[in-house]
Amino acid sequence: MNSTALYGDLKGGKLALAAFVLALANFMVVLDMTIANVSVTHITGSLAVSSTQGTWVITSYAVAEAICVPLTGWLAGRFGAVRVFGLSLLGFTVFSILCGLSSSLAMLVICRIGQGIFGGPIMPLSQMLLMRIFPPEKQSQAMGMWAMTTVVGPILGPILGGSISDNLSWHWIFFINIPVGILCGFAALKLLKSAETPIAKLKIDTVGLSLLILWIGALQLMLDLGHEKDWFNNTSIWILAIITIVGFITFVIWEMTEKHPVVDIKIFRYRGFTLATFALALGFGAFFGSIVLIPQWLQINLGYTATWAGYLTATMGVGSLTMSPIVAKLATKYDQRALACFGLLLLSGVTLMRAFWTTNADFMALALPQIIQGFAVPFFFIPLTNLALASVKVEEMASAAGLMNFLRTMAGAIGASLAVTIWDDHAKVARSEMVSNLNIEQTQQHLIDHGYSEGSVMGIVSNLVDKEAMTLSVNHVFLILAGVFLLAALIIWAAPKAKGAVEGGHAH
Template sequence: MNTYVPYGDLKGSRLILAAFVLALANFMVVLDMTIANVSVTHITGSLAVSSSQGTWVITSYAVAEAICVPLTGWLAGRFGGVKVFTLSLIGFTVFSVLCGLSTSLEMLVFCRIGQGLFGGPIMPLSQMLLLRIFPPEKQSQAMGMWAMTTVVGPILGPILGGSISDNLSWHWIFFINIPVGIVCAMAAMRLLKPAETETAKLKIDMGGLMLLVLWIGALQLMLDLGHEHDWFNSPFIVVLALTALIGLIVFTIWELTERHPVVNIQIFRYKSFTISVLALAMGFGAFFGSIVLIPQWLQINLGYTATWAGYLTATMGFGSLTMSPLVAKLATKYDQRALASFGLSILGGVTLMRAFWTTDADFFALALPQILQGFAVPFFFIPLSNMAMSAVKPQELASAAGLMNFLRTMAGAIGASIAVTIWDDHTKLARSEMVGSLHTEDAKAALQQQGMSSETIQGYISSLVDKEALTLSANHVFLLLSFIFITAALIIWLCPRPKTGAGGGHAH
């Protein structure tokens, strides 16, 4: 076990403040992943562009961030973790200002790319620095705080984005980052300097970097544009898919044979890290798929406004906030595999509850699974993060955090794309099945007696069928997501038993 020496005077209140700054910085970046999602209609209207062009505002940020996250280990090793973290915060804040000042789509997309490039390293570095500044026995609680911001961010994003766009203007969804970014950057400079990591003159692996940009860019574009291009029926999407696949294979071989790889793939040699990250990616993919699907279904089918759909999804925030500190404590005393498996099983059960939703469900019936899900999320998120990070050596923490966050982010993007695609395709199937078995004569006669014209009746029945088809299809997707959660809950038992209370990088 490593003996822990506090960095400088990072003890007591200064340590708590440093932890708060790291968690807040992470929260800001995670929030920005989803805050623009509900504001796209406001942005496209204001800049006079089509809604498909408007999605580039989300895509550009996601691609840039996905490319930068796995580079974190190399950047920290070359320039120092604290330095990279502080510079990333400054860059992120500057580009947030520029995003808010954008007057054209081209400028906004360019600034969102800048935001993503600087935002990418903040997530893994905030995690790595938290593990560095806390003693081993407190690392689990530190991870609890970090995990809480990672889970609550994507939920609060749509609510904040919706209410800011409705009541102020879309520019403010970027301007709200300014005070947070400035405070975090200044506090990081003051507080975290003693916890700086060792640096070495690492050669830049240009080949690896170019391959990384190529395959991640192609994969992210395929996921974002696949649905509107009808997936593999489009030659453009097929080319992107082949580029991503071949690029990934060549990149993996290159990085395994390179002396100074830009991404340290060797970390997957730790069985505990690999299985924990796999279970985390599966769980997060299914979780994110439902986060994307539920608000859309509520708005299209039940007539909820964007703000109310946000409130309903946010009911899970309460459980996450209350359970995170408790789970962090439990993780130091009990087998973390059992905690993770328990959390994933509950998520599977809750998702199964949603598979029985109907078009006339009331607010409570819809909110109950959300509330229960909130209590379950920390059980899967905190132990899996702990197990993955405690499997690696201290000097590999930054690389491990980068890889873990990258795979989790990509799993979220894949989960969202697959969920929306299956929902759409299954809706068409359900509709044609329902139309084939409908006996509308009695219904038409009853509606005609109420004084409706035949055109009105036709429209009325058609909209009923559409609503039912959408709901049946959403139920089908929830059933599949439930199966993914249960599979992840079983996979975690393939992990070797973790040391009780082991924190990141201190299991060796």
């Protein structure tokens, strides 16, 4: 890093303030990954769109962020880490304002893409700059604070998102970024001048970047639009599928031969990194799919408010906060594969518990899997990250971390799209089967005997069938996700045992 000259430039109150600014900026970006999850129902109702279309608000942000993470190193080297960090914060704030002002789904999705583009470099740069301003003996404490914001953000996101959507309006989940973004952006540019990195005229792999945007954009469009376009019965879905496949193959060939690739694919030559990253992507895809799906089902089917859906989703945070430091210590003593396998099997078990949820389930029946999941997440996340990064050479660690974060974020976006699509598709199948087995005349007469008018009976029956069909469908999705966790738990044993430890800064 060549940062030894920086130690001591910031002292006392200025150092504490700089660290607070970096941590707060990271917290804001992490918060925005989950704050919209419980607000999707409010957004879809306000903009008059379906729940599958509402999920685009989450996936568009994740995809844009994923594409920008690998570019962080080049941006920092070309324009300076502090400058890029400050401008990213200001750009993120501008797009947050535009998200809040959006009056259509198209405008909101475009602005969420803008948020993701500017938000992508903030997390890795906040980590890097913390390492630059603190002396070596205090870096682990600084990284502990940084890691805490990364853990607390997803916990508070659903609570804040739900409370704001219910008491103000969904627009304010974006407007709350304004004071934080402006404060952190200007404070970073002023306070961190001495931590600025050298600037050089670095080459960028424009062809590789263009191909990356092309095939990932086509893939995400195919997943998001497939449900509405009747999948491969539609020509546009076929075109997107062909663009995805051809674009991906061309991208891989180009990156393998490029001297300065935008994504260093050669890192996949390490079996430990490849398998650990693949297991991490599978696990995170299933995990993110479930945390996007649960709040929507709670609000649409069980009549939960966004606030209470947020509280229930956030019960997961207790276990995550408790177990993160414990698992970090266990990871230095025990086989990373065993810890990761335990975490993934636990996640498979709690997801299987959800596959038996009913429409009359009480709060504790719904919260228990969330609480257990919180304890499982650090067991899955920390060892797999350590195992992946311990498999590569020290000089390749930054590229490996960037590639791993890119694949994890992409897997989350794909998992969310598929989970909501399968839920909606299977609900139609379940409804059709229920209607064909329903004795309408007997049900009608039973309700009329209990004082209901003939005109209201069909509406009541239809509503009940819809709710039960959606619950059967959500159970079906959880059964699939439990299988994905189980597959990831088995895959990890094909990876070689980790030979060395990973430096704390990289593990996060």
